[in-house]
Amino acid sequence: MSFVNTFDNQTNCPTPLMQKFKGLLQPISDKELEKLAHLSSSITRQHFGYTMRLFAPLYLSNECINNCTYCGFSRSNQILRVTLKKEQVVAEAVHLHSLGFRSLLLVAGEHPKFVSDGYLEECIKEIRNLIPSIALEVGPMETPEYERMVIAGCESLVVYQETYDRDTYNQLHTSGPKKNFNWRLECPERAYEGGFRKIGIGALFGLSEWKTEALALASHLAYLQRNCWKANYTVSFPRIRPAAGGFNPGHNLTDKDFLQLIFAFRI
Known part of the structure; x- marks a missing residue:
């Protein structure tokens, strides 16, 4: 059993928590938004005090x-392709460490040679002896590969x-392993099985x-918290921005929305 098995039927029997969350997304006035804030x-x-944890990509x-x-x-974009050598990665980590960062997110496109x-x-x-908190944002892997990353120090x-909309996802991802919607959807569970105990999920707002999108993301989070309960979770809400390729998003997430x-997820 995985989230994929229940994903398509998630709205048929909403839980009280999801019903509350849906209510928090209904149109509200500026004054009501201030109350939510x-x-x-x-x-x-109450949970974090006045502390804030920073990381650098x-x-x-x-x-x-x-x-x-x-x-x-994207593979079809005619841009300069660069992969840092390990000594360059260390140099970047040393520089970020000198700026005070102790948490780094290692980011890369999806390519099998990285694994x-x-x-x-x-x-x-x-870099693990220099940076105590290392995170990965790379292409999805198999569980044994995640185990290797955890053993290495991640x-x-x-x-x-x-996007959690299957049709939109299929239209936007035209080729490559990322085209497999279910494979990506199950990724947090494979990471959990591989030993990760801090997992971040999210959606790229503006695609649907x-x-x-928010309801599907909240449902995914609730599933993970219920079934992969030993891990801590973070949720991100990036908004689509201009990039090489000239893509124009079909949906807009205003500042008010x-x-x-954010307030709805926190509450």
Whole structure:
């Protein structure tokens, strides 16, 4: 059993939690939004106080074997492709460490060579004594491959479904392994089985209607918290921005809607 098995029927029997969440996404006035902001802030302060954890992304490579119409890294885009050598990765980590960062997110396009030749593992091993918190945002892997990353010293995984709308997903991902919707949807569960205990999920807002996207994302989070309960989860709400390829998003998440989305998830 995985989230894929229940995903298509998730709206048939909404839980009380999902019904509450859906209610928080209904159109509201500016005054009502301000009330949500105060409630959201009080919950955040209760759990985290006034602390804020910062991380820095470290881009390892923009090589990618996927064609995604909205992404600047897309294989068909005629851009300069660069993959850092391990000594360059270390130099970048040393610089970020000097700026005060102790948490890094290693980012790369999806290419099998990053896993097959041990590149990612070596990068992690090279910086783990300098950077205590290392996370990955790369192409989905098999469970044994995730086990290798954890053993190497990686503690967190970030993977965004991009969009939870199957039709939109199929239209936007035209070739490459990323075209497999279910394979990506099951990625957090494989990472959990591989030993990751900090997992980040999210959707790229602007690819599909934002409220439908938010409900699917919330349902995914609830499933993971219920079935993969030993892990801690983060949720991200990136908005689509201009990139190489000239993609124009068909949906807009306004600043007001963006705030309401964040408040709803916190509450």
